Amino acid sequence: MTQNQNQHYDVIVVGSGPGGATVARDLARQGKRVLILEWGNGKALTGTLQHMAQIAAIPGRGAFINRDMSLLVQGVTTGGSSAINFATAMPPPPALFARYGIELQPALAELKQELHFAPLPDHLIGPMATRIMQSASALGLGWQKLDKLIRADQCRTGCWRCLYGCPFGAKWTARDFIDDAVKAGTQLITSAKVSRVLHHDGRASGVLYQHQGITKEARANTVILAGGGIASPRLLAASGIASSSTKHFSDPVIAVMGSVDDMDGGAEVPMAAGLHLDSDGITLSDLTLPTAMYRAFATQVGRLDRWFAHSRTLSIMVKIRDELGGNIGPYWINKGLAPTDKLKFKQGITLARDILQHTQAKSIFQTWHFAAHPGGSVRIGDGVDNNLQTKIHQLYVCDASVIPEAWGLPPSLTIMCLAKRLAGHLS
């Protein structure tokens, strides 16, 4: 049975990650009546393994296993994946968006004013990231500190809890923008999963969602899907607007690890510094993981002998710009590595091994590939136009799905720029 709540809004935003939170906040500040429906809950972040697992490790919800046994994760909670991400801020590539007639510099300038992202000060860059940076620099690689969405004055040394959801308020998450949106009058309903978009005569009119075991209906003149790279194509398919199988990217990662004798660490902010080889589609950075995650990866590749070496193991992330491919079904997703993806990994892993060998690291091994950036599944120029509108009037998509090409970069800042631009368009 469907309960018609007689709820009518100017805009319904589905999902509260970087895309949904940014567009909702800007629209609420314009005086629009906004409803955000978020599948996850808004429980305060505790920075524990248990809480992170609830957000991103429940199969079919936050975690997906591909046919080749690789793992893809996403955050299902208020703030989406930003609650558990590594807070690296990389600006959108201007040339890529210019190909679609999109200029994101004004939005980027605004966000820079609001968020003050910058590299971490030296005292917050951990000893492992420092050792890796020194080694890469000695090899002549252009290893640079990366901009972080972290408030340095609230961040602490010897801590890994940002990976599990920073409980100290040091890391920016989309929850910060959700709070602003709510202060500006937005209604946020958590544990509300949207199942379908309502549309009549080619025009969006609302959504159906499940909340507390009941199917409810909410109405609006404008609907913005911001459920992330997996949910948005699924919702379009479930609503009869697009096909159910869609190509996408996932920006897969392999961690290359090796142990040194003179280190006793393992708790620091990951991705403090790195190297971006744009034309090769490869990014490298330090990737110090908490003990439990490190052990899970070592176990997955049978390196039980490395279980007790966490505090002296340096870890380098090799991330590639994978080809668009695979498919997303109603209950599953699947994407393997293309031959060109394997070549990129080979090149990146060789570089990572060189850097580790230069630190005198021993017992070097690599993990299986995993991914955390599903996107490109409702691409600009294909599933949406360059104002992010679908073929249904006033139905927009504003999340990682709309990124128009193979990617390979931290996407949050780009998604937020697109969201600001959309809010400007809707004003």
Ligand SMILES: Cc1cc2nc3c(=O)[nH]c(=O)nc-3n(C[C@H](O)[C@H](O)[C@H](O)COP(=O)(O)OP(=O)(O)OC[C@H]3O[C@@H](n4cnc5c(N)ncnc54)[C@H](O)[C@@H]3O)c2cc1C
């Ligand atoms: C471990 C990890 C590390 C990362 N590190 C970085 C980094 O350093 N820098 C960076 O830029 N990016 C990073 N990312 C990626 C980045 O966080 C995501 O790309 C980004 O959050 C995507 O934003 P989004 O708006 O597309 O959606 P998401 O963040 O995926 O949010 C979508 C929201 O919609 C909700 N939702 C889904 N379906 C429904 C539905 N049917 N009804 C209602 N709500 C729904 C979800 O619960 C979620 O809250 C990382 C990701 C992970 C997992």
